[in-house]
Amino acid sequence: MSPRSCEPSRSRNLIRGRFSRARLPEVEAFTASLPFDRRLYRHDIMGSIAHARMLARVGLIKVSEARAIERGLRRIEGDIDAGRFRFDIADEDIHLAIERRLIAMIGDAGRKLHTARSRNDQVALDLRLYLRDEIGEVEKRIAALRTALIRVARRNIDTVMPGYTHLQRAQPVSLAHHLLAYVEMLDRDRERMRQARERTDVMPLGAGALAATTLPIDRRMVARELGFRRIARNSMDAVSDRDFAVDFLAAAALVAVHLSRMSEELILWTSSEFGFAILPDEFSTGSSMMPQKKNPDLAELVRGKTGRVIGDLTALLTTLKGLPLAYNSDLQEDKERVFDALDTIKPALDVMAKLWLAVRFDRDAMRGAAGGFALATDLAEYLVARGIPFRQAHEIVGNLVRDAVREGRSMEQLTLADLQRQSRAFGKDAMELLSAANSVARRTVEGGPAPTTVRRLLRELGR
Numbered sequence: 232m233s234p235r236s237c238e239p240s241r242s243r244n245l246i247r248g249r250f251s252r253a254r255l256p257e258v259e260a261f262t263a264s265l266p267f268d269r270r271l272y273r274h275d276i277m278g279s280i281a282h283a284r285m286l287a288r289v290g291l292i293k294v295s296e297a298r299a300i301e302r303g304l305r306r307i308e309g310d311i312d313a314g315r316f317r318f319d320i321a322d323e324d325i326h327l328a329i330e331r332r333l334i335a336m337i338g339d340a341g342r343k344l345h346t347a348r349s350r351n352d353q354v355a356l357d358l359r360l361y362l363r364d365e366i367g368e369v370e371k372r373i374a375a376l377r378t379a380l381i382r383v384a385r386r387n388i389d390t391v392m393p394g395y396t397h398l399q400r401a402q403p404v405s406l407a408h409h410l411l412a413y414v415e416m417l418d419r420d421r422e423r424m425r426q427a428r429e430r431t432d433v434m435p436l437g438a439g440a441l442a443a444t445t446l447p448i449d450r451r452m453v454a455r456e457l458g459f460r461r462i463a464r465n466s467m468d469a470v471s472d473r474d475f476a477v478d479f480l481a482a483a484a485l486v487a488v489h490l491s492r493m494s495e496e497l498i499l500w501t502s503s504e505f506g507f508a509i510l511p512d513e514f515s516t517g518s519s520m521m522p523q524k525k526n527p528d529l530a531e532l533v534r535g536k537t538g539r540v541i542g543d544l545t546a547l548l549t550t551l552k553g554l555p556l557a558y559n560s561d562l563q564e565d566k567e568r569v570f571d572a573l574d575t576i577k578p579a580l581d582v583m584a585k586l587w588l589a590v591r592f593d594r595d596a597m598r599g600a601a602g603g604f605a606l607a608t609d610l611a612e613y614l615v616a617r618g619i620p621f622r623q624a625h626e627i628v629g630n631l632v633r634d635a636v637r638e639g640r641s642m643e644q645l646t647l648a649d650l651q652r653q654s655r656a657f658g659k660d661a662m663e664l665l666s667a668a669n670s671v672a673r674r675t676v677e678g679g680p681a682p683t684t685v686r687r688l689l690r691e692l693g694r
Contacts, residue, residue, distance in 0.1 A: 259321060260320060262323065263320050263322075263323050264323065264324045264325075264563050264566065265318060265320060265323060265324050265325060267566060267567055268324050268354075268566050269318065269325050269328075270570065271325050271357045271358070273308065274357045274360035274364075275326055275329055276304045276305075276307065276308050276329065277360060277457065278353065278356045278357060278360060278436065278457065279300070279304055279344060280304055280456075281456035281457050282344070282348060282436060282453060283297045283300040283304075283344055284301070284456060285448060285452045285453050285456070286343070286346055286347070288449060289447050289448060289449055290447075291346050291347065291446060291447070291448070292340070292343045292346065295340075296340040296343060299337045299340045300341065300343075302337075303333045303336045303337045303340075303341060304329070307329055307332050307333060307336075310332075316328075324350070324354070326354065326357070330344060330345065346446065347439070347444040347446040347448045349438075349441075349470070351439070351440050351441065351470040351557070351558040352436050352437065352438040352440075352469060353436070354562075355436075355469060355472070356434070356435055356457075358476065358565065358566060358569070359432070359433065359435065359475065362431050362479055362569060363428060363431050363432055365573050366424050366427060366428040366431065367428070368577065369424055369483070369486070369573070369576065369577060369580070370424050370425070370428075372580035372581060372584070373417050373420050373580060374421065375580070375581075375584045376583055376584040376587070377417045377418070377421075378584075379583075379587045379588050380410045380417070380587055381411075381414060381693075382588065383410055383590075384407035384408075384410045384411050384685070384689065385407070385689055387406035387592065387594075388405060388407045388682045388685050388686060388689075389668075389682055390405055390406040390407065390592065390594050390597060391403055391405055391406075391597065391598045391601045391668050392404060392405065392406050392507065392597035392598070392600065392601050393597070393600045393601045393605055394409065394605075400603065400604070400605045401605060402605050402606075402608055402609075403605055403606070403667040403668075403670045403671050403680075404671060405671055405680050405682065406592065406597065407680075407682075407685050407689075408671075408679075408685055410587075411685065411688065411689075411692075413489065413492075413493055414692065416489045416492075417489065419485075420482065420485060420489060423481070423482035423485065424482050424486075426478065426482075427475065427479040427481075427482045430474065430475045430478050431475040431478070431479065432459055432460050432461065433459065433460075433462065434454040434462045434463065435462075435463045435469035435470065436450065436453050437453065437462070437469075438463060438466035438467075438470050439466060440470065440557075441466060441471075441558060442466055442467075443466040450462050466557075467557040468556075468557075470557050470558045471554065471556055471558055471559075471562070473547065473562060473565050476547060477544070477548060477551070479569065479572070480540070480543050480568060480569065483540050483543070483544070483572040483573075483576050484537075484541045484543075484544045484572075486576050486580070487536065487537040487540040487541065487575070487579070488537055490534075490576070490579050490580070491533065491537040493530075493533075493587075494527075494533045494534040494583075497510075497527060497586070497590065498527045498530050498531065498534070501527055501590075505596075505600075506593060507592060507596055507597050507600075508591065508592050508593065509590070509591045509592075509593065510525055511590060511591070512525075513589065514527075514530075514582075514585075515529075529582060529586065530586070533579045533582070533583060536575050536579060539571060539575050540571075540572045540575050540576060543568040543569075543571050543572045544568075544572075546564070546568050547564070547565055547568045547569075550564045550565070598668075601667035602641065602642065602643055602665075602666070602667040603641045603642055603643070604632055604635075604636075604641070605667070605670075606642045606643075606664060606665055606666075606670055607629075607631070607632055607642065609664040609670050609673070610624075610631065610642075610650070610661065610664055611624040611625050612624075613657070613661055613664055614627060614654060614656050614657075617656045618656075619654070619656055627653045628653075630653050631645065631649065631650065634649075635649075642665055643665050645665065647661070
């Protein structure tokens with residue numbers, strides 16, 4: 232749709248018959264949702280065609296009138312697609328804008344389209360149709376990022392790196408294992424999106440303004456036409472429910488949080504202090520003053536935009552918290568929140584998938600940082616396997632670490648004599664533990680980072 236600014240009113244608004252004076256221009260501008268809800272036009276037309284067909288089926292309009300309505304709506308859709316449609320701010324929203332044009336095109340048949348329908352159930356229908364489609368698009372992008380991470384993980388099963396707690400080196404893991412933690416997050420994101428889509432997939436049309444209608448409509452026919460699995464069971468809830476939008480925003484906020492966590496790690500890893508990865512030029516920004524800089528602006532913006540999506544969720548919850556049943560114009564605020572979240576997370580998912588595939592890792596730097604005192608737990612578990620209570624083993628190895636720090640030595644520099652000074656339970660085989668790669672390889676428990684375990688998981692994920 233070619234963006235056009237809404238033009239000043241040239242015709243009488245369709246719903247102001249009981250008023251003798253026109254609204255003030257500033258009131259018209261403040262209350263109009265047309266500048267942003269225009270993106271619902273396809274779904275508004277889709278819903279109106281289904282409604283018209285139903286009206287003809289039950290005899291409320293003629294079949295010829297329903298056909299004229301459908302032809303007119305198809306023409307309007309083409310005009311909006313081509314940027315030929317002239318929007319009028321007096322129409323308030325996309326629903327009235329389309330209806331006004333339809334009446335101008337086909338006359339009285341167009342005036343019958345709104346039979347047994349309110350803008351209250353119409354807008355609820357449009358948003359549900361739109362969000363149902365858009366959630367599907369978000370799911371595709373989550374799947375693409377997930378695939379990218381799995382591809383990088385497959386190439387780095389044996390890439391040893393330090394795992395962290397409290398941003399302090401903790402125990403050795405593999406890069407593959409680290410990346411697959413994000414795959415787990417994305418799988419939960421997909422599950423939440425599917426759940427949000429399921430709760431969106433409810434047909435509200437037929438609820439009217441709040442109390443349904445006395446006319447003999449067939450709601451289930453409309454639901455079938457539009458592919459809805461269920462119809463709303465309570466007319467008041469149907470027009471005022473925005474839980475489905477909150478469900479989506481909550482799921483979107485968690486997607487954004489997960490993208491932010493990924494971004495933070497890429498920012499750290501590509502810094503000189505970590506040196507674990509090299510930021511690709513295509514994803515970097517320079518400094519206006521410092522020629523040497525290579526800034527991770529993209530990752531920083533993904534991290535920063537998380538606040539927008541969390542804000543969208545908070546804004547809609549705040550809007551809903553004090554609303555009496557049924558419809559209130561406050562609900563007009565739902566669409567911009569949904570649109571903003573979609574416009575934020577869809578491109579963020581796209582660029583993060585491309586970024587992970589382009590990042591180059593310094594495997595030597597990762598391996599070099601994975602040893603040292605991060606191997607202490609392996610020694611403690613060695614003692615436990617030989618019958619020493621864990622708390623005692625913890626103290627023994629703690630003493631080893633203390634002495635090594637005082638002497639300026641790393642764990643790899645310790646000798647068997649050093650170990651046995653703290654405990655005679657250490658045998659020659661304990662020296663094999665002073666290797667980050669061996670540490671990772673021994674962690675074969677289900678869910679652990681051992682290459683054998685990771686390969687098995689990757690096979691499962693590939694199915």
